[in-house]
Amino acid sequence: MTTDTEARAARAGRFDPASYERRWRERWEADRLFHADDDDPRQKRYVLTMYPYPSGDLHIGHWYAAVGPDIVARLHRMRGENVMFPMGFDSFGLPAENAAIDRGIHPATWTYANIDRMRAQFRTMGCMFDWEREVVTSDPEYYRWTQWLFLQFYKAGLAYRAMAPVDWCPKDQVVLAREQVEGVDRRCWRCGTPVVKRDLEQWFFRITRYADELLNFEGLDYPEPIKAMQTNWIGRSEGAEIDFPVEAEGVDPIRVFTTRPDTVFGATFMVLAPEHPYVSVLTTPERQADVSAYVAAARRETEIERMSAEREKTGVFIGAHAINPMTRERIPIWIADYVLPGYGTGAIMAVPAHDERDYAFARAYDLPIRYVVLPRGGEPPEGQAFVAHTQDEVLVDSGEFSGMPAAEAIGAITRRLGELGLGGPAVSYKIRDWLVSRQRYWGAPIPIVYCPQHGAQPVPEEQLPVVLPPDVDFAPTGVSPLQSHAEFLAARCPECGGEARRETDTMDTFVDSSWYFLRYCSPRDEAAAWDPEKVAAWMPVDLYTGGAEHAVMHLLYARFFVKALRDMGLLAFDEPWLVLRNQGQILGMDHQRMSKSRGNVVAPDELVSRYGADTVRMFLMFIGPWDQGGPWNPTGIEGVHRFLGRVWSLAQAEPSTPAPSDELLGTPDEMARALRRATHSTIAEVTEDYSGFRFNTAVAKLMELSNAIGRARDAGLAGTDAYAEAVDTLLLLLAPIAPHIAEELWERRGHGYSIHDQAWPEADPELAVADTIELPVQVDGRLRDRLVVRRDTPAEEIERLALASEHVQRYLAGRPPRRVVQIPGRLVNVVTPGD
C-alpha cells in the first residue's frame, strides 16, 4: 500500500505549488488570457471589486475581498461570457501627504512605490484581473477627467461654492465631509481626533437634488442593510412647514418644519438655532447681552459637546414673541443649541407635551406644557411627554379639530394652514450637500480661477489638466500647501485675460472613485473621460463587491454621479451597478480591525510561500460565509492544503485492476454509477454555491467529491470513464477557486491549454439522483428508524414498511396510528394516538 502510494507519488511528482503557480500566472498574462476585448460579440459581464488605496502592502483582507468576485467572474467566463474584471488604485489621499510630512518623502514618490509593490502582490493572488485596464487616480491622465467632470457639474449647477459651517479636523488640518465624521463623539474618520466647527468657503456638490431618486432601489439587488443605511442617511421626513408671525415691524414670519402638525395647538414656545439669521433681528435690547454670550458659547463648542443627547438642555429667551397661528396665542421665542441650523428651517415650534426634547427644555425653563393629543378617553401622562403615535389618539384642546383622530388631523391641519397662507405640506431630508473641497495637496486640483473682475471662473477644458506642481512645502498649516506656490497660484481669467488667482483646494478622493468604473471601459482614451460607445457596451456594472463601510459614502456618491451625468446627457442609464455584495471584514487575531497602528495586520506573503496561492485563496473562502468575515485564525489551513494534495494524487492516479464486487459498495458498475451521481450532483451544488457567494459550502462539496473519488480509486476504478469524468469535473469546478492547480493538473492529464477556456460542466439531472433513497422514519417527530427503498416506491408501500418497523411498533404498542405524515422523498412521521 505504502509502496504503491510512493510509486504513484514518484510518477506524479511531489505536490509543490511553487513549482508551477508562478509559471502559469506568467503564461496567462503573456497570453492575455483574461483581457476583456471590447469587440468580443459574446454576452458582456462587468464584474468589479472596489479598488484599494495604495497604503503600502496587501494584507489578508485584500485577498479575502478580491477572491470572492474573482471566483464569480471566472464562473461567468467559463460559461462563455465576455467578462471584464479590472483593477486599479485610489491613489490620491491624506496618508501620502502624511508620509511627506513625517518622513520627507514626496507624496507621489511614496504613492507610486506603494502601487508598484501592491501591483506585484496583487499578481500573486492569481486573480483574473485585466491589468491592461488599470486606472490610477493620481495620474494626470486620470485626474484631468476628474477635473473635467467637476466642470460639467459646475455648468449644470450641481457644483457651487458657499460659506458654511464645516467639520474641521484640527489634527489633519482639513475639512471633512459629514460622512467622514464618525461616532457619538464626532471624530475624524482618519485619525480619530474630535472635529470642530469652522465657517469656511467651500465647494459642494448638490446631491440633495437627487435625494428622492436615491431612495428608489427598484431593480437593484443590494444587501438589505445597505439599502437601510442609505435610506436612513438620506432621512426623508414628511411633515409641514408652518409660519409663525412675529411681533416686529417688517419681519417675515418664522418658518418651522414639523413632522407633527397635529400638535400645533400645543406649541407653547419657539426655539431658534443660535445661528438662525433672525436672532440678531429679533433680540430685544435688554436680552442682548445674554443672547450674545449664548451664541458665542455655542459657536465655540465642539460637535462633541453640542451633539450629545444626554446633555442638559440650555438656551436663552431673546425677549421677542411670535403668534401661534392656530391658537393666536403669544408665545416666547428662545434660542437653544439643541436646534440645529442645518436641518429643516433651523427653527422649531416647541411642543413640550409631545416631544421629549421640548419637554426637557420646558421643564428646565419652566415653560407651559399643554397636552393636545391623548389616547381616546385617556389622561395626560404624569411627568413626561406623550409621543406615542399609534392609531387611537385623538386631539383635545385644539379648537375645531378637537376630537379628531390624530392620524387624520395631520392632513387636516396641514390643509387648513395652506388655506390660511401659513404653510403647507413639506418634506425634509437629513442628507446635506456633499462637501468636496479639501485644503490639501495630494488630490485633483479644483479647476477654478478667481478674477477680481469676474469672480469664480471655470478653467477652460482645453487647459486641463490643472497639474499639481511637484515642488511644494508640506508643513500642515491649515491652508493648502498650494497656497504658497506662487507659480501655481498665478492664473489668467478666461473671461478677460487679466491676472487671476487659482483655486488651491483639491477634491475629496471620493470624487475620483465616483467615476472610476466608467474609466475602466476605455482607460487609455485621451480625447474623453470615456468612450460613449464602450461605456454603453459595458455599463452598468453587473456585479460590484466591496466593504459595507462605504454604504453612505462611496456607494451613495457614485449613484449620485451616474444620475447627474445621465441628466447632463452623458450617460444613458440610471445606476452604476445592478448587483451589490459586501464581503465581511477579516479582523486581526485580537478581534480588532486590522491596522498598522495596532500592529495586527496579517500579511499573506508567508502563507503564500509556504502553501501557495491556491491554498490561501481556498482557505479564505472556506473559513465561513463570505459576507460574514471574522477574526483571522490560520488554524485549519493545513486541511485545505491536504485537500489540494489529495486532488494532486487523485488526478494522477494510475489505472489499477478493478476490484471485485464488494459486499458494501456493490458491483463495479454500481460503484461507477455512484461516482457519476456524486460528480453530477456536485456540479449542480457547486454552481449554485458559487453564484450565491456561498464559497464555504462550495469548498465543502468539492472536498466531498474528492473523498468519493478517493473511495473509487481504492475500489479500483482509477482507469474507468466514470473516474476520468469525476476527476476532470473536479478540476473544472476547482478552476475558479484554485486556478493554478486546476491548470497544472489539466495539462498533466493530457488536456489542452487552458482549463480556463473550457466550458463550465453541466449537471445531468438523471445521473444526479439516486435510485434508492434512505427515508428517516419518525414517531411523533422523533427519529426512530430508517427505510431504504427504491426511489419510485409508492406511498402506501412506504407507509406499510414504516408501520412494520419494530422501532415504530414499540411506540405504537399495538394501537393504530392516529395519522401518518409523508413528505415524498424526505421522511415518514408516524403520529401515535397519544393518551
Added chain:
RNA sequence: GGGCGAGUGGCGGAACGGCAGACGCGCCGGCCUUAGGAGCCGGUGUCCGCAGGACGUGCGAGUUCGAAUCUCGCCUCGCCCACCA
C-alpha cells in the same frame, strides 16, 4: 434612544419548517516509520450503556404531526445612525 444583524460540539462553521452538527480544524486510537511536527486508516455532541435509550441549537412561552429554522417576550454580542423637530 432608534434601526439592522447574530447567538448551534473543544474551534471555524453545515442544515427548502422534515435525519442537528455536512465539510474542515483539533483531539483520541491504529498503520507506516530510526523518528514524526510527513502520509494513510478509524473514532469523536453530552450522559447512561450489553442491546438500546435519554438529553441537546442563548433563556421562556406559543404555532405545528414535526421548530436551530416561524410568532411573541426576555438576555447577550456586533454593526450603523443618533438633540434630524
